[in-house]
Amino acid sequence: MFNNFVRGAVLAAVGAISLTLSSPVKADLVITSVNGNGSFDYNVLFKDVYTNVAPGGEILGYGNGANGPQLITFTSGDILSTGPQGQAVIQAGTTGGGVFDDLSFAASGAATGFTSLLFNIRTDTATQVQFSGFVDALAGSSETLFNLTNGSNFFLVTATNNQLIRSGTFTAIGGNFDSIEQIRLDAAAIAPAVPEPSTWAMMILGFAGVGFIAYRRRSYGTTLRIV
Structure with missing residues (x-):
């Protein structure tokens, strides 16, 4: 009878775990069309000027200047370039026939994810943009379609319920983007910088020196000297 009780308890626990894992989780990702820049961290x-980056190539974005942390990586199926060093402007490359109809981003470097992002999409011939965003693994994805107008089109992407935005993709509908620019974000967590190998070497030598001095002092303290 005891064995039957144990077997029943195990089966109940397995069933509860299976139910938990199979239950869908709502993707709490909100994207809205806004009028201005707002305030962000x-x-x-861009630290470098990128010219005619091949499809799938990476464009690395930094926070608040070249000396800031690397936070976000951009990729595309198109050939892309960036504007002059400084403010982030992503546009079609000169060798890609003017095609710029998708841009993906992902948290990278010091950022584990984002709580919010702002993008300004300027249209060339596209009439709409579809955004696909991915938050924490269990929360899945969300897709939203917006109309585009001439000039600036600011979009604010926000995660709720303590979730983090991990990645996302903008896809042009009916044509091409002119540029995606004025990108701002709030990073969820900034990982501490990893020391350079030379720094590690100096630290190890320093610890070894402190240990050696302590050892010598202890040795002198226990030596019997006869004068």
Whole structure:
């Protein structure tokens, strides 16, 4: 009878775990069309000028200048370039026939994810933009379609319920983007910088020196000297 009780308890526990894992989780990701810039922790800037980046190539964005932390990586199926060093402007490359109809981003470097992001999408011939965003693994994705107008089109992407935005994609509908720029974000967590190998070497030598001095002092303290 005891064995039957144990077997029943195990089966009940397994069933509860299976139910938990199979239950869908709502993707709490909100994207809205806004009028202005707002206030954010970081303005995304480029440390280097990128020219005619091949499809799938990476464009690295930094927070508040070249000396700031690397936070976000951009990729595309198109050939892309960036504007002059400084403010982030992503546009079609000169060798890609003017095609710019998708842009993906992902948290990278020091950022584990984002709580909010702002993008300004300027249209060339596209009439709409579809945004697909991914938050924490169990929360899945969300898709939203917006109309585009001439000039600036600011979009604010926000995660709720303590979730983090991990990645996302903008896809042009009916044509191409002219540029995506004025990218700003709030990073959820900034990882501490990893010391350079030379720094590690100096630290190890320092610890070894402190240990050696302590050892010598202890040795002198226990030595019997006869005068």
